[in-house]
Amino acid sequence: MKGSLVTIKNVEKSFGGFRALKGVSLEIKKGEFYSLLGPSGCGKTTLLRIIAGFEEPSAGAVLLDGRDMVPIPANRRPVNTIFQTYALFPHLTVFENVAFPLRLKKLPNATVKDKVQQFLELVKLPNEGKKLPAQLSGGQKQRVAIARALINEPSVLLLDEPLSALDAKLRQHMLIELDTIHDKIGITFIYVTHDQQEALSVSDRVAVMNEGEIVQIGTPFEIYESPTSPFVAHFIGETNYIIGAVTRLIDEVRVEIEFPEIGAVVAYRDKPLSVGDSVKMTIRPEKIRISTELPEGLSEKFNVLSGNVDEVIYSGFQSKFFVRMGERTMFRVFKQHVRYFMDEKAINWKDQVYIWWHYNDSFIVEVGET
Amino acid sequence: MRKKYGPLYVTPLTVWLAAFFVIPISIIVYYSFLTKRPATGGVIHQFSLEAYTALINPLIFRIALNTFWVACVSTVIMIALAIPTAYYMARSKYKNFFLLLVIIPFLTNFLIRIYAWMAILGNNGILNNALASIGLIDSHIQFLYNVNAVILLTVYTYLPFAILPLYSTIEKFDFSLLEAARDLGATKLTAMLRILFPNIRAGITTAVLFTFIPAFGNYAIPQIIGDAGSYMLGNVIARELTVTRNWPLASSLSVVLTTLTTLGVLLFMRFNRSATEGAAAMAAAAKRRQGMRAAI
Structure with a gap:
């Protein structure tokens, strides 16, 4: 398919005897907000980790802009991740957390300063740079993680259940904010979640997964209104x-x-x-x-x-x-x-x-x- | 009302510390200011600074430097070995099994283990015989009775004290931080240096204290398998106490050694504020052991 940024072709992954992914194929378009939705253990996180480069597929290919990603190590992929637990570096300030990717590139101090400030403003934390992660609320940590993952200007942002550690009210709020950021910067988001409400409300398209396979791909509307299997009908909403x-x-x-x-x-x-x-x-x-x-x-x-x-x-x-x-x-x-x-x-x-x-x-x- | 009994609970510890720490240390300090009884040795209960002026001696200074050097080299080797070991243990599925392996040497007496090493490294020992039988060497290699043997045995003896605190800190480390660093562009090595190391600093500090202090107060190892070149302060103290019977000198050396170690530890901890209170407490315990050993 032309115009697709991320192509997953027949990806398989086995851990010991367990087949976590049984031949998954996906086409994700540039700028899309794409969700991988499924119950825990369905393989969605494994797939995300394969795209990020933390796991190697047992078989199949991962293409990004037509380039095979499998031999490229995680640190050299134009992909960044927001982790479920945020994974902020506890010994570094908010500023240094966000600046970390730029420091690795050894950019001049002034450039780092400007850019970090710009991204802290994007996530509405312009004045918290001097704090340590332990001094932040859950929602603020989440924002720092977003700024840090975006500062390298990746072509794909991977989100691994990013809202699961927040309470219900805040989750709703952060979801809207994520959507706003997506609209603002226009890069591709791949969003892993087990929460159908989250997936339906922000995604352009949703891939529903179960037991290492994709059971249905479609817009939220299609997934909800015309599920093609009892599993999807049952998993998405009540029926x-x-x-x-x-x-x-x-x-x-x-x-x-x-x-x-x-x-x-x-x-x-x-x-x-x-x-x-x-x-x-x-x-x-x-x-x-x-x-x-x-x-x-x-x-x-x-x-x-x-x-x-x-x-x-x-x-x-x-x-x-x-x-x-x-x-x-x-x-x-x-x-x-x-x-x-x-x-x-x-x-x-x-x-x-x-x-x-x-x-x-x-x-x-x-x-x-x- | 319950608070009333608070002091009562610490009584056993107070008695213990007074009996086995404060009193012996006081005796050592007291003896260091006494006069040496001529000829037969021992002390005359008469004030003197002689034991301290006798310390200003190039020979003692050289031995002190040597002791410091051997302790430093041993500590660096131990930390370098312990970090990867502890890291592997913490990430392994068989954590408890590896912990058991680390602790097993403690089930055998320290001196017996040293003699076992002598059986391995001796001129007619297992290693020399093995090397000779496969034709690698013609005559034996002198493994024992030099400073390298002292360092080897020091590393062997105190390595668990480096592994255990490092293991307990690394085990609590959130390994997803390393993935995050990789994700943000760091190589594996950079991720280790810039993310893992700063976050396990408390463990490294404790491991350094736990290994450096006993290595610095080393006595038995250089005594058994060292030579003149690996003579350490602990040996000087032992000799002054038992052979020369210059008790004030042995005491003054102990006092200086204990004071210097304490100051060093305090300084080191100042530079490593992240070192936890637990580590500080354990370090104090280690220091106490060392002080007692030097006193014996």
Whole structure:
């Protein structure tokens, strides 16, 4: 592919008998904010360390701007890393930490001073240069790590779960800041995280990994709205699964599926199917509407079911309802509160409710054998 | 209310230090200001500075320099060996096994280990025989009874005291810092020199104190496998005490040696502020041992 800056070709990595990476291929474009997302142990950090030069791939190639990186040692790659624990040098001041790469190049003092100041300003720490890392807060340490990694003007910045040590509020804040810095300097970011929220909110593209393999690559929108496998659907956000059998191919885009305990439901048809196929259908809980009364004039494009509320979890901005349809079937439904208690009758435990959703929002993630 | 018992808890230590540290040192200081009993040796309880003026002697000065030199060379060798060893141990999966290996020599008596070395290095020893049997040498090589043998045995004896404090500091070192340095453009060597070394300074300081002090107060090793060229201050003290029976001189030399070592340690620690309080405490213990050995 033309225009790609980082190319990973069939990279494999084994530690002893354990295969951490089983042939991974990626194309990352110049200037992209690219996330590697997956549960712990999926190989995302190993892949990042291979790009950084801390690990050698057992097989495969890592190209940067068309140049093979594998024989080049970490210190000579135009790539810098932000470590999970920041890895600031405890014996050096903030200024000297950021200046470290420039000192190695033996640049004149005045140049170092100007440049360090410029980068400390970029991360909004213009006055903390004299402090030692131990005197900084977690968020400040993170900023120093960012300044230090950027001062060499790398063509790729690698971020290894950079926000995992911060508390939730600060994480959100730093994420926005990272995004701003990315927009400002325009270099390629490769971001490793297990937090789908982080990956979705800042990435241009996301590669979802599991057990040493890439399971799906796409924009955050694609990953969330059209997962291609049950793993992705389940890992990114919450979802309802239900297994049934195809009974009728209605038209080009619709398929009717019969589910035990529920009956017939219409789903979006985006893959070849035939009558009798056993399928796994998914529907996101926030796409389902819920009420004690069935609204009038619903279009036939909506699936309507009824059940009993098994459990209600109130969490401020929304409530989660577990609606039981039968012995073995339960739906999770999220309801956003717009004007709670004001817009309609409250839904309580054991209430009989109706749930409905547009057929378009339910789709098939897996086709099994008949 | 609980605080009331505080002083009680330190009583055993106070008694111990008074009995085995303060009193012996005081006796040594006292004896150093007494007059030597002529002919039979020992002391007359009469004030004299003779023992101190006798120290201003080119021979003693030369031996002091020699002692300092041997201690310095041994310390440098020990630190140079201990840093890579401790580094490897700290990064190994078999840390505890290696720690055990370092400690094993302590299970055997110090003198027995020296005699074992004599069996290896002697003119008719294992090493000479082995070299001769493979035809590398015609006649034996003189390994023992010179300053090199003293340095070798000093290094062998005190190396664990360098490895252990270094190991405990390196083990706490965050190795991702080395990766960060590499990532930012440092070669492996630069990363070690500019990141690892400054961060394990406390360990290096402790290791230097732990090895230099006993090496400086060395007595048994030069006595058994040294020659006139490796004669050290510890040997002078022992000779004055047991052979010549000039007790005031032995005492004054001990006092000067202990004072100089203490000053040296304080100075060294001043230059290495990062040395922890723990290291300081251990150094004090080492110094005490040395002071006692010199006194015996």
